[in-house]
Amino acid sequence: MEDFGDIRMSRRDLLKAGAASATAVAVPAAQAQDSPANVNTPSPGASRPPVVASVTLDVNGRRHTLKLDTRTTLLDALREHLHLTGTKKGCDHGQCGACTVMADGRRINACLSLAVMHDGGKVTTIEGLGTPSSLHPMQAAFVKHDGYQCGYCTPGQICSAVAVLDEIRQGIPSHVSADLNARPQMNVVEFRERMSGNICRCGAYANIADAMSEVAGRQA
Incomplete structure (x- = not known):
């Protein structure tokens, strides 16, 4: 039994009174959220057109x-x-x-x-x-050296490979270039580093490097 001055109540009555007070506070807040005035009010994070x-x-x-x-x-x-x-x-x-x-x-x-x-x-x-009837040299080399398996990454691999050879011809160094002031070389080490952003989940990396080496050799 709790004694609050002249008011005496059991613990059960005290818990009931607390629950009733919490409900009285929560119901008006919930009603306010659902009131017509708030229905069309956009939230701060609402999407914009x-x-x-x-x-x-x-x-x-x-x-x-x-x-x-x-x-x-x-x-x-x-x-x-x-x-x-x-x-x-x-x-x-x-x-x-x-x-x-x-x-x-x-x-x-x-x-x-x-x-x-x-x-x-x-x-x-x-x-x-290129087209099926007139392949780009890199496309033809990928076919010859089996530079693809499932083929999903192949378009990106080929576009990247063509660009890599052009980067080397322009003298743009990479992280494996021995001398940043010298022209980078057309070799497998450079190819692998520069192509590292193109992932082949089938693991045809060696064949891709072979295809690039053949095209680089022809162009040289």
């Missing part, structure tokens, strides 16, 4: 003007809007290289780049390198 922009891209020699949500990646613009599905969506986090394309002569991960960033620019995808 998308911002749309006109984007012009020169893709594989053809000019395209698209109306895109400014958050659209270059990868989604290529696949979903231009239906160039040769460029693959792998991790969508820039970690596998399956989406590699060449933008203004430089290889990039299309999943990490917004389409609006390339407005007016030139983009080359695997579809722009």
Whole structure:
């Protein structure tokens, strides 16, 4: 039995009184949240309508003007809007290289780049390198040396391989270049380092290096 001045109550009565007080506080708050005044009030984190922009891209020699949500990646613009599905969506986090394309002569991960960033620019995808009847030398070398197995990463591998040879020809060093002031060499060590961002889950790396070596030898 608890004694509160002139009021005496049992522990059971005290617990009941506490529960009733908590309910009395909670019910008005819940009603206030459901009141008509709050129904149409957006929360601070509510989504906003998308911002749309006109984007012009020169893709594989053809000019395209698209109306895109400014958050659209270059990868989604290529696949979903231009239906160039040769460029693959792998991790969508820039970690596998399956989406590699060449933008203004430089290889990039299309999943990490917004389409609006390339407005007016030139983009080359695997579809722009060659055709089944007229393969690019790198495509032909991949076939000859079995540089693919499941083939999912192959478009990105080939685009990256073509760009790698061009980087070496331009004298751009890598982390394994012995002398940063000297022109890098066309060799397997350079190829492996520069291609390290392109993951092949089937493990065809040796064959890919062989294909690149053959094309590099021809060009030299």
